[in-house]
Amino acid sequence: MAADFSLPILVVDDHRTMLAIIxxxxxxxxxRDVDTVGDPVTALTMLGxxxxxxxxxxxxxxxxDGLAFLRALRQxxxxxxxxxxxxxxxxxxxxVVEARRLKxxxxxxxxxxxxxxxxRLASVLGPF
Known part of the structure; x- marks a missing residue:
């Protein structure tokens, strides 16, 4: 299955420069549909x-942190x-082992x- 470029992507980083780069x-x-946010707490609200x-x-x-964010999502x-x-x-x-355990x-x-x-996106979403 090929990646769908219309999928919205959420980028979470506490550095504005990194958000802009990504x-x-x-x-x-x-x-084309990319949302950025500076912290996971706000991201969880957006995901709702x-x-x-x-x-x-x-x-x-x-x-x-990102690991706690991942844990909250997986729960x-x-x-x-x-x-x-x-x-x-x-x-x-x-x-790294804990992140893998959380899938x-x-x-x-x-x-x-x-x-x-x-x-990395192709490995998760399918080839481009």
Whole structure:
């Protein structure tokens, strides 16, 4: 199945610069419906109002980090199946194991480029 570029994508990061970079890369790949938000708490509110085709989330944020955000999603039956990709510089084995236990769909290690972003999305959403 091929990726659907009409799917809305939600990007969650507490750094505005990263939000802008990722949104630009998604637009360059072909996604036109991209929402950005600066924290997972607000993202959970947005997820209550709109269905997203995928979520790209930074790992290290406050007051809720990306792992806690993933845990909250996986515990909600209405949100549990949304593809979730963590963007991080995190490489501690126990943290990665916990993310996999929570059924993260993929990781993108910082720094990254549009080609890597596209490859990770293709692995989750289908080929472009």
């Amino acid at each position: 949104a630009r890369q998604l637009h360059d790949i072909g996604f 109002r709109r269905r997203y085709g995928a979520i790209l989330s930074d790992w290290n944020m406050a007051p809720m 909600d039956p209405k949100l549990a199946d949304i593809p979730f990709i963590l963007i991080t510089a995190e490489n501690r084995t126990e943290a 993260v769909d993929g990781f993108i290690l910082k720094p990254f480029d549009a080609a890597l972003l596209k490859a």
